[in-house]
Amino acid sequence: MTDQPNNHAPDPAMLAKAETLTEALPYLQRYAGKTFVIKYGGHAMGDPALARNFAEDVVLLKAVGINPVVVHGGGPQIGAMLERVGVESEFVDGLRVTTKETAEIAEMVLSGAINKELVSWIERAGGSAIGISGKDGGFVKASKLRRTARDPDSNIERIIDLGFVGEPKRVDRSVVDTISTAGMIPVIAPIGVGEDGHTYNINADTMAGAVAAALRASRLFLLTDVAGVLDKQGALLTDLFPGEIKRLRENGTISGGMIPKLETCVSAVLKGVDAAVVMDGRVPHAMLLEIFTSKGAGTLIRDDFEAVD
Numbered sequence: 001m002t003d004q005p006n007n008h009a010p011d012p013a014m015l016a017k018a019e020t021l022t023e024a025l026p027y028l029q030r031y032a033g034k035t036f037v038i039k040y041g042g043h044a045m046g047d048p049a050l051a052r053n054f055a056e057d058v059v060l061l062k063a064v065g066i067n068p069v070v071v072h073g074g075g076p077q078i079g080a081m082l083e084r085v086g087v088e089s090e091f092v093d094g095l096r097v098t099t100k101e102t103a104e105i106a107e108m109v110l111s112g113a114i115n116k117e118l119v120s121w122i123e124r125a126g127g128s129a130i131g132i133s134g135k136d137g138g139f140v141k142a143s144k145l146r147r148t149a150r151d152p153d154s155n156i157e158r159i160i161d162l163g164f165v166g167e168p169k170r171v172d173r174s175v176v177d178t179i180s181t182a183g184m185i186p187v188i189a190p191i192g193v194g195e196d197g198h199t200y201n202i203n204a205d206t207m208a209g210a211v212a213a214a215l216r217a218s219r220l221f222l223l224t225d226v227a228g229v230l231d232k233q234g235a236l237l238t239d240l241f242p243g244e245i246k247r248l249r250e251n252g253t254i255s256g257g258m259i260p261k262l263e264t265c266v267s268a269v270l271k272g273v274d275a276a277v278v279m280d281g282r283v284p285h286a287m288l289l290e291i292f293t294s295k296g297a298g299t300l301i302r303d304d305f306e307a308v309d
């Protein structure tokens, strides 16, 4: 008998796809019903193709029974708008010193342009999203962030006035839960309202951490423009615990925007979030690879070895 070509032999590319799906099965089972808070940074937002990928990933999470909650940044976009209107701004430890005028512009850019753009990307990917800021339903009550720094020469502690930079004091999870349980994806701009009625500009990482803690999220993903937390030689630190992060700050390994990011991760895991991940939002579908495959990406921050299921 001569060998006949087997027309029914599966296409290797299709087989690889089926394998990917079966590899995802244990993760799908593990995470069904869990809440993931995803912070999408302004730096990772620049490219429309990436924004579309990101929206598709979030819609996919929702479709497989995970509860995604998106918090977005927009630092570079606020910077561009401030430049356009000729207002200068400076950063202290990764936080923008915010005058009343800066807060107004930050709110306009974050709650207006960026929030609605993300909502429409998610809608275009077939999901349903509702954009809110901490002002909506008064769900994030903020107060003025108090920062102090010790003068290295005199060792005297002094107060640094960052203006209308807010710190979330109370997060009313019922507003977010109402959106999620209605089958929609909450998309949150990092603006809060003070008891004093003032608008507060909140660092988006800080906002995401506060939301993740209030929701008792399983994961907090911080999507940014680097592979994760890097050591002084530029190598990726794949796992970190709160004590190590304090040391990285003291020895100058982390600086700028990485400071509020890691402060947030520490505070979130200490408040009951299972784990936080700092990862590269510029890699297409990075979040799906992190969640549904055995290859972790970025830096995983957790309180103890047991915490991550």
Ligand SMILES: Nc1ncnc2c1ncn2[C@@H]1O[C@H](COP(=O)(O)OP(=O)(O)O)[C@@H](O)[C@H]1O
Binding pocket: 040, 041, 042, 043, 044, 073, 075, 094, 205, 223, 224, 225, 226, 228, 229, 230, 231, 253, 254, 255, 256, 257, 258, 261
């Ligand atoms: N040790 C470090 N590892 C990685 N990035 C670091 C580190 N220290 C400082 N950074 C800076 O933190 C930046 C990420 O924070 P940020 O610019 O606020 O991003 P995003 O807009 O995504 O929140 C990186 O692009 C990098 O410049």
Ligand SMILES: CC(=O)N[C@@H](CCC(=O)OP(=O)(O)O)C(=O)O
Binding pocket: 040, 041, 042, 043, 072, 073, 074, 075, 076, 078, 094, 095, 096, 098, 106, 165, 166, 190, 201, 202, 203, 204, 205, 257
């Ligand atoms: C107080 C403070 O720094 N607020 C940030 C809010 C936006 C933000 O955090 O955006 P990224 O995540 O893209 O950096 C700002 O004004 O830039």
